[in-house]
Amino acid sequence: MTELFRRATGCLQEAGWTCEPPLSTEDGVLSALRTAPDTVIRWVSSFSQLSNADETVWFLSRHDYSTGAEDAFAWNEFEQLSIQAATTDDELVAVARFWERHIPILLSVRDGYEYLAVRDDGAVVHGAEPDFEQAVVVFSRFEDLLRYIIARPAARNDVIERLLFDASSVTDTTPGR
Numbered sequence: 688m689t690e691l692f693r694r695a696t697g698c699l700q701e702a703g704w705t706c707e708p709p710l711s712t713e714d715g716v717l718s719a720l721r722t723a724p725d726t727v728i729r730w731v732s733s734f735s736q737l738s739n740a741d742e743t744v745w746f747l748s749r750h751d752y753s754t755g756a757e758d759a760f761a762w763n764e765f766e767q768l769s770i771q772a773a774t775t776d777d778e779l780v781a782v783a784r785f786w787e788r789h790i791p792i793l794l795s796v797r798d799g800y801e802y803l804a805v806r807d808d809g810a811v812v813h814g815a816e817p818d819f820e821q822a823v824v825v826f827s828r829f830e831d832l833l834r835y836i837i838a839r840p841a842a843r844n845d846v847i848e849r850l851l852f853d854a855s856s857v858t859d860t861t862p863g864r
Contacts, residue, residue, distance in 0.1 A: 692733045695833040707736040719752040743797035765819045785820040813846045
């Protein structure tokens, strides 16, 4: 699995992303990650920063999930926004139920608020404002997202391409352009 992580971060770096090594090798699982698959816990522990060049799209690191993090965006920022927007008890319950089953792994503020999250069954979902809880499955397993990053197949996933490899943030090095 470590090789898969290394190759995926390497491909993101080739696309202009910044990757910083993990700050420490903390043991134990943070409460925010208690339902996360082991692969996701190991992934978020494999770097301290993983973001696009202008830091408008980033994968959450282990540090981001700690309760003491004082960054501009909390790991559960979109859940908090949904809670604030809820106008009935039923809406609050629906928001809570959704986020109990989903752990955000990537946040984007580039063109509005978007995220990728891992659902409790291992599927990777994409959600966006204004209704963050209307998420759609983009990969059936987290490892498939990493393999996609590495392979960048001809049959591309528009959501992932836009989030991770937006053409406007990558310099075209094709001769004659």
